[in-house]
Structures are given as C-alpha cells and as structure tokens.
Amino acid sequence: MADDGAYRLDHVIVFVDDLAGVERSFAERLGLVATSHATHPGFGTRNARIIFASQHVELLTEADPAELRATRYGRLFLERHARRGNGPAVYVFRTDAFDEVIAACKTRGGLCEDRVVGQSRSGGVTRQWEAALMPGTEPVYLHPLLPTLGRGRARPAWTPGPHPIGATGLGGVVLATDDLDAATALYRVQLGLTPHHREDGPTARTAWYRLTQTGQRVILVEPRAGRTDGPVARDLARRGEGIFALILEVADLAAAVTALEQRGTAVSSVEWLAGLPITEPDPAAVTRLVLTAALDRLP
Numbered sequence: 001m002a003d004d005g006a007y008r009l010d011h012v013i014v015f016v017d018d019l020a021g022v023e024r025s026f027a028e029r030l031g032l033v034a035t036s037h038a039t040h041p042g043f044g045t046r047n048a049r050i051i052f053a054s055q056h057v058e059l060l061t062e063a064d065p066a067e068l069r070a071t072r073y074g075r076l077f078l079e080r081h082a083r084r085g086n087g088p089a090v091y092v093f094r095t096d097a098f099d100e101v102i103a104a105c106k107t108r109g110g111l112c113e114d115r116v117v118g119q120s121r122s123g124g125v126t127r128q129w130e131a132a133l134m135p136g137t138e139p140v141y142l143h144p145l146l147p148t149l150g151r152g153r154a155r156p157a158w159t160p161g162p163h164p165i166g167a168t169g170l171g172g173v174v175l176a177t178d179d180l181d182a183a184t185a186l187y188r189v190q191l192g193l194t195p196h197h198r199e200d201g202p203t204a205r206t207a208w209y210r211l212t213q214t215g216q217r218v219i220l221v222e223p224r225a226g227r228t229d230g231p232v233a234r235d236l237a238r239r240g241e242g243i244f245a246l247i248l249e250v251a252d253l254a255a256a257v258t259a260l261e262q263r264g265t266a267v268s269s270v271e272w273l274a275g276l277p278i279t280e281p282d283p284a285a286v287t288r289l290v291l292t293a294a295l296d297r298l299p
Contacts (some may be wrong), residue, residue: 005212006101009170010094010150011049011056012246015077015088016285023048026059029265031165031256034059036158038122044068045077047120051158055170059285060089073116076133076142079249080242081182087286088243090142091173092131092136093191101192102132110190111135112149127155133249134190144242145183145220146190147189149272153193171295172217172247174273176232180205180222183241185288186219190269195220204272208299209264214297223273238243245278245288253277262291267291274299 016022026032034048036056044067050057060077068074080089082256095101105112114133117128130151133142142148154250177183184207187193195207202224209218220243223233235244250256257267266280272288279289292298 004196004210006095006097006192007093007147007211008095008214009055009147009172009211009216009218010092011058012088012170012173012243013077013090013092014087014285014287015060015089017061017081017082018284019046019048020088022059022282022284025282026287029260029263029282030287030289031259031263032057032163033161035161036122038120039063040118040120042067043071043118044074049158050163050165051160052163052169052249053160056158057170071116072114072119073131073133080142083165084239084242086284087239087281088246090175091147091243092150093147094150097131097143098130098149098151099148100246102191105134108189108192112190122215125156128153131265132237134169143186143190144172144240145177145186156216165259166251167248167256168251169249170216170246171249171292172211172219173243174219174221174245174247174290175242176235176244177220177222178206178236180220183207183222185218193218199272199299201272203227204230204232206272217295217298219247219273239286245290247292248291249295250291250293253291256291263287 002165031106032050036049044064046063048059102112110232112134116131134146197208199206205222207220221274266282267277269275277291
C-alpha cells in the first residue's frame with residue numbers, strides 16, 4: 001500500500017546559515033512567525049518552527065559542525081546546502097503506514113534503505129522522530145525531488161504562530177524539474193503516486209498530485225523546451241532540481257496579498273499555477289510562497 005491516501009505533507013525544512021536573520025526576515029517580509037525553538041542532540045542542528053494548525057515550516061541550521069558531519073542525515077543537508085544555498089531543502093511526508101510504505105517501495109523496485117531515529121528538545125520536552133531517506137544511496141542520500149518519510153507518531157502539540165498574513169496551513173510544495181517524464185516515473189516507483197492532473201501550458205509542463213488524506217498538492221513543473229527566461233528555468237540553472245515554492249493556505253487571499261505587499265514583498269500571478277499569487281523569493285532564504293484560500297479549488 002502506497003498511494004495518495006498514505007501520505008500527508010507534515011513539514012518543509014529550510015536549511016539556512018543565519019537562523020536568527022532568516023527567522024526575522026520571515027516575520028517581517030512574509031508575515032510568518034516562529035513559536036518553537038529546539039536542538040537536536042547527536043545531529044548537530046537547531047531549529048525554529050513556523051507552526052500552523054497541523055503542519056509547520058522548519059528553519060534549520062548548523063549547531064555543532066562535528067556532530068552534523070558525523071551523520072548521513074547531517075551530510076544530506078550539507079550537500080544540499082552546498083549545491084542550492086539557503087532555502088527549502090527537504091519536504092517530509094508523514095505516514096501512519098511507515099513500514100508498509102517502505103516495503104511497497106522496495107516491491108516496486110525502489111530504494112529506501114536509510115532509516116534514522118533522532119530526538120528534538122524544546123522547552124524541556126523531548127520528542128522522538130523516525131525518518132527514512134529515499135533513495136538512500138551514496139553520494140546523494142535523498143533525491144532532490146523526493147520526500148523524507150516520517151513515521152506518524154503522537155506528539156505534544158506545538159503552539160501555532162500569530163501569523164499576520166492569516167496563514168492557516170501548509171497546502172503543498174512545488175518542485176522544479178528538468179525532466180517531467182522522468183520525475184513522474186520516479187514518483188510512481190518510489191512513492192506509488194501517479195498525477196491526477198497534467199497540463200502542457202505555453203511556458204511550462206506540470207504534473208499535479210493530490211494527497212487524498214489532506215487535499216494537499218505536490219506539483220512538478222518543467223519549463224517548456226527552449227524557455228530560459230522564466231523563474232523556474234533560472235532556478236534550475238542556478239540551483240538544480242528541488243523545491244521551487246511552498247503552497248500556503250490563508251484565511252483570506254486578498255487580505256494576505258495586501259499584507260505581503262505592505263511588507264515590501266512583491267506578489268504576482270502564475271498561469272501554470274492556476275493563476276494563483278506567488279511571492280518573490282525571500283532574500284534571506286530563497287523561499288517563495290504560493291497562496292490559496294481553498295485547496296479544493298485547485299486542479
């Protein structure tokens with residue numbers, strides 16, 4: 001069993017070299033406020049979490065260089081940071097069928113070999129987490145288009161932030177690829193997912209995945225052949241494949257756009273994203289937001 005009902009998008013990890021600076025930039029320019037800070041004993045990292053009702057964005061940075069370089073999970077982030085710089089590095093699918101999902105991946109001929117158990121410590125509370133990396137092979141420990149898998153566990157609730165733009169949830173991720181057909185084949189083998197919607201537009205080709213448990217979307221986008229003038233093509237040329245934008249649910253779309261513009265963040269619409277508004281990338285962490293007030297209105 002591994003289909004669109006097996007997963008929910010739990011969080012996106014944004015790896016940065018200046019945690020305080022990025023946290024401040026997210027609050028000031030994007031209206032997203034962190035309410036939780038934690039350390040990761042044995043992994044050499046610390047974080048600030050921007051928390052919504054049931055998902056979060058994790059700003060992650062180096063805390064102990066020796067510890068970070070001693071683990072494959074740490075080296076994943078160092079490799080990703082060296083290649084792409086600051087910005088969204090990994091997205092995490094949480095699943096209550098962790099072992100079954102991994103077994104199904106292997107049955108389809110996929111790779112999911114690395115399993116990691118760790119802890120985070122915040123405010124005197126220790127939470128355990130378990131993850132599996134895809135494809136889990138040297139020298140890159142996680143394909144840039146694939147999620148880390150996290151075991152679904154009960155955990156003490158975090159406090160959602162008082163987000164001035166009215167953000168209510170993490171609605172999905174948009175990933176840039178230079179080969180859409182190869183990317184969809186990879187998703188089929190590794191995750192057991194097939195697109196529910198595909199579109200060939202004048203500037204980009206897209207494949208849309210709907211996670212039926214949550215309604216969240218994962219969108220793969222490839223620039224049309226020969227197009228080098230758009231932000232996706234430029235991102236691929238500079239940073240390679242990977243997360244292009246985060247989809248954010250907001251209570252009031254018009255109010256969120258106004259609040260962002262008042263903060264000095266430019267917002268425009270994108271035809272290949274169903275005309276949804278998208279922000280310019282945050283300068284401190286190269287993070288774009290796609291805004292929507294209703295996931296059920298997306299393709």
